[in-house]
Each structure stands twice: as structure tokens, then as C-alpha cells.
Amino acid sequence: MRTSIATVCISGTLEQKMLACAKAGFDGIEIFEQDLTVSPMSPEEVRALADRLGLTLDLFQPFRDFEGVDEATLRANLARAEAKFRLMGQLGIDTMLLCSNVGTATIDDDELFASQIRALAKLAAEHGVKIAYEALAWGKFVNTYQHSWKIVELVDHPNVGLCLDSFHILSRGDDPAGIADIPAEKIFFVQLADAPVLSMDVLSWSRHYRVFPGEGGFELDAFMGHLVRSGYDGIVSLEIFNDVFRQSNVERTAVDGMRSLIWLQDKTAAHLGAGALDYPLGLAALPGAQEPSGFDYAEIRTEDPEIVAGMLAQLGFTFRGQHRRKPVTLWSAGEARIIINTQRSRGITAEVSGFGVQVPEAALGTRRATALKAPAVPRHHTVGEAPLHGFTAPDATEVFFGTTADEPAWAAEFGDGTTPADTGAITGIDHVNLAQPWQAFDESVLFYTSTLNLTARPGTEVPSPMGLVRSQVLRTEDGAVRLALNIVPHGLEDSRASAPRYPEHIAVHTDDIIALARRAVAAGMEFLAVPNNYYEDLAARFGLDGETLAQLQELNLLYDRDEHGEFLHFYTETVGSMFLEVVERRGGYDGYGAPNAPVRLAAQFERNRLMTY
Numbered sequence: 272m273r274t275s276i277a278t279v280c281i282s283g284t285l286e287q288k289m290l291a292c293a294k295a296g297f298d299g300i301e302i303f304e305q306d307l308t309v310s311p312m313s314p315e316e317v318r319a320l321a322d323r324l325g326l327t328l329d330l331f332q333p334f335r336d337f338e339g340v341d342e343a344t345l346r347a348n349l350a351r352a353e354a355k356f357r358l359m360g361q362l363g364i365d366t367m368l369l370c371s372n373v374g375t376a377t378i379d380d381d382e383l384f385a386s387q388i389r390a391l392a393k394l395a396a397e398h399g400v401k402i403a404y405e406a407l408a409w410g411k412f413v414n415t416y417q418h419s420w421k422i423v424e425l426v427d428h429p430n431v432g433l434c435l436d437s438f439h440i441l442s443r444g445d446d447p448a449g450i451a452d453i454p455a456e457k458i459f460f461v462q463l464a465d466a467p468v469l470s471m472d473v474l475s476w477s478r479h480y481r482v483f484p485g486e487g488g489f490e491l492d493a494f495m496g497h498l499v500r501s502g503y504d505g506i507v508s509l510e511i512f513n514d515v516f517r518q519s520n521v522e523r524t525a526v527d528g529m530r531s532l533i534w535l536q537d538k539t540a541a542h543l544g545a546g547a548l549d550y551p552l553g554l555a556a557l558p559g560a561q562e563p564s565g566f567d568y569a570e571i572r573t574e575d576p577e578i579v580a581g582m583l584a585q586l587g588f589t590f591r592g593q594h595r596r597k598p599v600t601l602w603s604a605g606e607a608r609i610i611i612n613t614q615r616s617r618g619i620t621a622e623v624s625g626f627g628v629q630v631p632e633a634a635l636g637t638r639r640a641t642a643l644k645a646p647a648v649p650r651h652h653t654v655g656e657a658p659l660h661g662f663t664a665p666d667a668t669e670v671f672f673g674t675t676a677d678e679p680a681w682a683a684e685f686g687d688g689t690t691p692a693d694t695g696a697i698t699g700i701d702h703v704n705l706a707q708p709w710q711a712f713d714e715s716v717l718f719y720t721s722t723l724n725l726t727a728r729p730g731t732e733v734p735s736p737m738g739l740v741r742s743q744v745l746r747t748e749d750g751a752v753r754l755a756l757n758i759v760p761h762g763l764e765d766s767r768a769s770a771p772r773y774p775e776h777i778a779v780h781t782d783d784i785i786a787l788a789r790r791a792v793a794a795g796m797e798f799l800a801v802p803n804n805y806y807e808d809l810a811a812r813f814g815l816d817g818e819t820l821a822q823l824q825e826l827n828l829l830y831d832r833d834e835h836g837e838f839l840h841f842y843t844e845t846v847g848s849m850f851l852e853v854v855e856r857r858g859g860y861d862g863y864g865a866p867n868a869p870v871r872l873a874a875q876f877e878r879n880r881l882m883t884y
């Protein structure tokens with residue numbers, strides 16, 4: 272599949288954008304006119320640079336407010352178009368995007384729209400230009416792809432076809448199934464955008480909140496499926512208007528975009544099933560997706576291993592010993608394995624530095640991640656040691672694939688290699704919670720879902736003293752692997768040594784949190800203190816009996832309940848930027864105690880003074 276991206280998606284000058292798109296691996300770009308207008312490069316220089324970079328210039332856009340106008344306006348519009356056709360000749364671009372009229376149209380008449388666009392087509396043909404007509408979702412008279420297709424049929428000119436933009440179609444809730452029936456040769460261009468599901472006016476939604484495929488709530492694999500079935504074999508481009516992307520690192524955003532198209536091709540192939548790769552579009556499939564069966568381990572990096580070790584011991588973890596060769600130790604409890612790593616830890620009090628997931632074939636997991644442009648983590652292993660397969664996520668977390676097993680092979684490299692009797696309290700790792708800088712949140716959602724084959728659940732927002740914390744869970748269907756991403760509010764994202772990193776945590780589950788909490792307290796552990804007001808509210812909301820309530824309060828336990836079951840949990844104190852959570856899920860409770868998150872964030876804020884304005 273030939274890939275392209277509109278220059279409007281990313282930050283920087285036109286030259287920086289072109290360099291970044293080429294480096295990320297796009298075949299071509301759409302020139303957004305504004306980017307050219309403000310550029311010191313002449314059209315010929317842009318063309319030469321594109322040639323040098325191996326980029327095709329696929330589309331010139333947008334040309335606005337053309338059809339449905341009176342005679343005098345039409346003449347002016349044709350003159351305006353001709354100037355752009357000449358410019359396109361200098362650039363060497365053969366396709367222009369025509370947006371349906373949103374402003375100047377005064378006459379609602381399909382025949383008139385068609386005859387005026389036919390006049391444009393004749394002029395375009397003289398300049399060797401093709402027109403791709405796009406229905407903007409807020410077009411004055413033409414605002415659905417079905418309507419724009421009707422106009423294109425009426426125009427009936429070889430130089431006029433459609434531009435299909437997933438945002439305009441899906442934002443309105445239109446059924447994209449009809450795309451499969453449009454003759455492929457009349458689809459001149461395809462633009463893709465995803466978006467979070469929001470209820471707001473469609474123009475503001477489009478101009479500010481578009482995201483790359485896989486980062487929002489649209490079913491783009493189904494959309495692509497219809498396109499594939501039409502027989503389309505042209506360019507598939509990204510057109511994302513997003514306030515954050517336009518102020519983020521240009522190269523990184525370009526890679527994020529490229530990853531989204533790699534991922535979407537694979538998703539579409541899976542959606543279509545057998546024969547998907549034989550269609551003319553030429554979808555590229557990735558090395559096989561594997562459902563992780565559980566966490567292999569979680570890793571804490573620290574220059575002060577004693578503090579972390581103390582916490583683990585208080586929670587009932589067993590010390591399994593030091594690695595034969597590396598300054599790392601292994602602690603385990605049930606299926607939960609935590610590695611304390613002191614390598615490269617200078618200046619790091621404690622942080623969640625990585626985790627592993629188990630898949631049937633670890634090497635295949637890495638191959639897929641590499642194809643998704645995840646940078647590999649170099650890890651030496653010597654004879655007799657298990658090979659390690661890993662990559663670094665955009666947030667610098669190191670992620671490794673292990674092979675599905677009760678006890679991973681690498682665990683034998685610690686201590687005397689034996690598996691001690693289990694204390695029985697903790698059963699496994701429940702979830703890992705990672706903080707994401709505000710400008711990298713969408714990128715991380717796509718990165719982790721695509722590389723680990725997780726599903727993104729709808730996001731939530733949690734109020735905290737530092738701001739509204741956006742949160743999203745990525746997980747396997749069965750919940751064996753759950754990753755929670757929390758956005759780091761503005762002002763906290765920088766990692767200056769003097770500023771604490773925003774806290775991240777590892778949550779483990781148990782079948783008896785009351786007993787575990789009592790033992791931990793007896794062992795000297797202090798939990799994050801929960802205010803009295805919380806328990807008053809709990810009593811009011813759930814009608815808990817006095818004894819249960821007193822027990823929760825005594826142990827600083829948090830509580831939630833829904834139609835499926837109950838959830839009890841507590842948090843340790845924060846060390847550096849890391850803390851631990853213990854959870855007990857009763858019945859079919861499948862959430863994370865979201866109503867309690869503001870209590871936790873406020874308590875940590877009180878305790879740690881994360882930020883002072």
C-alpha cells in the first residue's frame with residue numbers, strides 16, 4: 272500500500288516536515304498550501320527536495336468554496352483555480368483536493384454543482400490536473416460521501432473523482448459500507464484520521480482532535496475493509512489536525528503516523544480474513560499477533576535497593592537471590608515476579624523501569640514490535656542464559672517478551688535457581704500503571720496496543736490537585752495483561768533531578784487483602800493514608816455496615832463495588848516515583864477502582880507535595 276501524510280499533521284518548517292516524513296518511511300506527502308505559502312523554498316526547490324528524499328508529492332490541498340455560486344463568483348473561482356494549477360505544474364503535483372463549499376455556496380442545486388465542477392475539470396485537464404472532490408462534514412449543501420459521489424457521477428469527467436476522508440464519514444455516523452460499491456478508478460484519493468469519541472460540533476472536533484489511526488474510537492479497520500473491497504489501489508494518506516501533534520517533535524510524530532498505517536494494514540487484513548492480501552491495495556501484514564497470557568515480571572530501577580526490597584518483603588514477597596552476573600535481584604510471590612535493578616540507577620531513587628509479558632513465541636513478539644518501529648533494547652546474554660527479546664517504548668519503559676510458562680526460564684539465573692515455597696498471599700501482577708507525558712499520550716496508546724496486541728478501553732478523566740488526569744486502560748480481553756496509562760499534567764513532565772517524576776505503580780492481586788494488609792502492617796509497612804471524609808462518603812454510597820467500614824478505615828483500604836462484584840485495594844507510600852498497589856477482586860469486578868483514584872492522587876499530593884505553584 273502506498274502511504275502518504277499531509278504536511279499539516281506535524282510541526283516545523285516545510286523542509287523539516289519533508290525530512291521527517293521521508294525518514295519515517297512514507298512514500299509521499301500531501302502539500303498543505305499554507306505550508307508552502309510560508310516557506311522560503313520555491314516550488315521548484317520543494318519538488319527537487321522531494322525527489323532527493325524519494326518522496327512523491329501526491330496532493331495539493333485544499334481548494335475551497337468553489338461550487339454552488341453565482342456566475343461572477345464562478346469566474347473568479349476559475350481564475351483562482353488556474354493560478355493554483357500553474358503552481359501545481361511547478362511543484363509537479365497532478366491532483367488537487369476540492370473541498371465541498373462551506374461558505375460561499377448560495378444555490379442548492381446538484382446539477383449546478385456538477386456543471387460548475389465540470390467547468391473546473393475542463394480547465395484542470397488543460398493543465399494535466401485531476402480534481403479529488405471531498406465532502407466536508409460541515410459542507411453547506413454537500414456534506415456526505417454519498418452526495419459527493421452523486422455529484423462526481425453527474426460531472427462525468429475523467430479528471431474528476433472522489434477524495435474519501437474517514438473523519439468526515441465516521442464523525443457523522445455515516446455507514447461507510449457504500450464505499451465498496453464505488454468504482455475504484457473514481458476514488459482519486461483517501462485520507463485517514465481517527466478521533467476520540469466526543470460530543471461537540473464536528474468542525475471543532477475535526478480541526479483540533481483528530482488522531483492517528485488506532486489512537487481514537489473510529490472503526491478504521493472496517494472502513495478500510497470497504498475501501499479494499501472497492502478494488503482501490505491508490506494512495507492512503509494521513510490527514511490529522513491535532514493541536515498537540517502540531518507542537519510535538521516532528522520526527523517522532525512522523526514515526527507515530529507511520530506506525531499507525533503499518534498497524535492499520537495488519538488490522539484490516541485481520542478484519543477481512545482470508546484473501547485480504549490479494550486485493551489490489553496490497554495490504555502489508557505484520558509478523559503474527561500473539562495474545563499475551565500474563566505478565567512475565569515488572570522491574571524497578573533504584574539506586575537504593577534496600578528500600579524497595581523492604582517494601583516487597585513487608586508485602587510477603589520472597590527474595591529469590593541475585594542474578595549470577597548482573598546487579599539485579601528477583602523477588603516473587605505467587606505468579607508475581609519483581610526485579611530490582613541497580614544498573615544505570617545513579618540519581619534514581621526508584622522508578623518503574625520496565626515489564627515483561629508472556630507470549631507463545633518471544634522472538635516473534637520482537638519481530639512484530641520491530642516491524643512497528645519499536646527500537647530494540649540491546650541485552651547481552653551469555654552461554655546458558657535465556658535470550659531476552661525486548662524494545663523501548665516512547666516513554667523509555669523497557670518491555671520484554673517472555674515465553675508462556677508458570678516459571679520463566681530466566682528465573683533460574685537468580686540465586687541457587689530453586690523455586691521456594693510460596694507464601695500464598697499474593698497471586699500475581701494485576702496491572703502496571705505508567706505515566707505518559709501529555710504530548711506523548713496518543714502515541715503511547717497506539718504503541719502499546721500495537722506492539723503488545725492489547726485493546727484500548729475508552730479513556731476516563733480523574734480529577735487531582737495537579738489537574739485533570741487522563742487515564743486509559745489497554746488490556747487483553749481476558750484481563751491477564753492490563754496496562755493503565757495516565758497522562759502527566761503540564762508542568763510535571765520534565766525530569767529534572769530536583770523534580771520528582773510523576774508516580775507510576777505496579778499492582779499485584781491477592782485473594783485475601785485483609786489478611787495481607789494486617790501482616791504488612793505488623794511487618795512495619797505504612798500505607799498511603801486515606802482521609803476520614805472518604806469513609807463517610809463510602810458509608811453513604813454503599814451502605815456498608817459499621818464493622819466492615821471500621822476495618823477498611825483501620826487498614827486504609829479503598830473500596831468499590833459495581834454490578835459485577837467488589838474491589839478492595841491499598842497503596843504503599845511512594846518511593847522516588849514508584850509505589851505499589853495491592854488489589855483484591857471479588858466476584859466479577861473488572862475495573863480499577865476509578866472512583867477512588869482522586870482520593871489516591873490527592874493523598875499522594877498531600878504527602879509528597881508533587882507540585883507547588
Ligand SMILES: O=C(O)c1ccc(O)c(O)c1
Pocket residue numbers: 332333368370405407436462477478510
Ligand atoms: O478543516 C478543513 O478545512 C479541511 C481541509 C481539508 C481537508 O481535507 C479536510 O478534511 C478538512
Ligand SMILES: [Mg+2]
Pocket residue numbers: 405436462510
Ligand atoms: Mg480531508
